[in-house]
Amino acid sequence: xxxxxxxxxxxxxxxxxxxxxxxxxxxxxxxxxxxxxxxxxxxxxxxxxxxxxxxxxxxxxxxxxxxxxxxxxxxxxxxxxxxxxxxxxxxxxxxxxxxxxxxxxxxxxxxxxxxxxxxxxxxxxxxxxxxxxxxxxxxxxxxxxxxxxxxxxxxxxxxxxxxxxxxxxxxxxxxxxxxxxxxxxxxx
Numbered sequence: 001x002x003x004x005x006x007x008x009x010x011x012x013x014x015x016x017x018x019x020x021x022x023x024x025x026x027x028x029x030x031x032x033x034x035x036x037x038x039x040x041x042x043x044x045x046x047x048x049x050x051x052x053x054x055x056x057x058x059x060x061x062x063x064x065x066x067x068x069x070x071x072x073x074x075x076x077x078x079x080x081x082x083x084x085x086x087x088x089x090x091x092x093x094x095x096x097x098x099x100x101x102x103x104x105x106x107x108x109x110x111x112x113x114x115x116x117x118x119x120x121x122x123x124x125x126x127x128x129x130x131x132x133x134x135x136x137x138x139x140x141x142x143x144x145x146x147x148x149x150x151x152x153x154x155x156x157x158x159x160x161x162x163x164x165x166x167x168x169x170x171x172x173x174x175x176x177x178x179x180x181x182x183x184x185x186x187x188x
Contacts, residue, residue, distance in 0.1 A: 113136070
């Protein structure tokens with residue numbers, strides 16, 4: 001039986017603060033071979049949810065660099081899994097975090113923004129980690145950033161994802177301590 005719980009935004013933010021300018025040894029660094037941005041955001045969202053979705057092809061999980069879901073590291077796939085779009089609809093109803101598209105004014109710390117080009121292709125995923133005098137602050141990998149103003153990114157398109165909650169099996173274990181300290185990934 002699945003239960004819905006709150007997404008722990010404070011843990012996602014704590015994870016981002018710890019790992020935005022470094023690399024957690026539990027995860028491969030994809031910088032230079034497609035980018036590490038969505039991998040980092042997935043790690044941060046995992047810290048706030050402590051549950052993955054192991055549905056083959058359409059889930060959201062990471063075991064190793066060779067055994068991971070496309071949604072873990074792919075910008076478009078991440079969005080589709082989290083919002084339950086298209087082929088990801090069935091998997092999104094299972095375990096893991098879930099969200100919805102919102103306006104910039106509706107996002108909270110721990111939510112996600114993606115940047116797109118003029119052709120409508122989204123290419124970069126960032127975690128919203130604060131608000132400042134220049135607006136939203138974000139953290140990211142590839143071009144590592146912690147609390148960088150979103151206004152400094154020159155992108156024609158921006159879309160915002162509000163993480164609404166987390167679905168999990170009743171017997172969920174707390175993964176946060178092991179995850180943030182680079183000790184172990186959640187196994188269920």
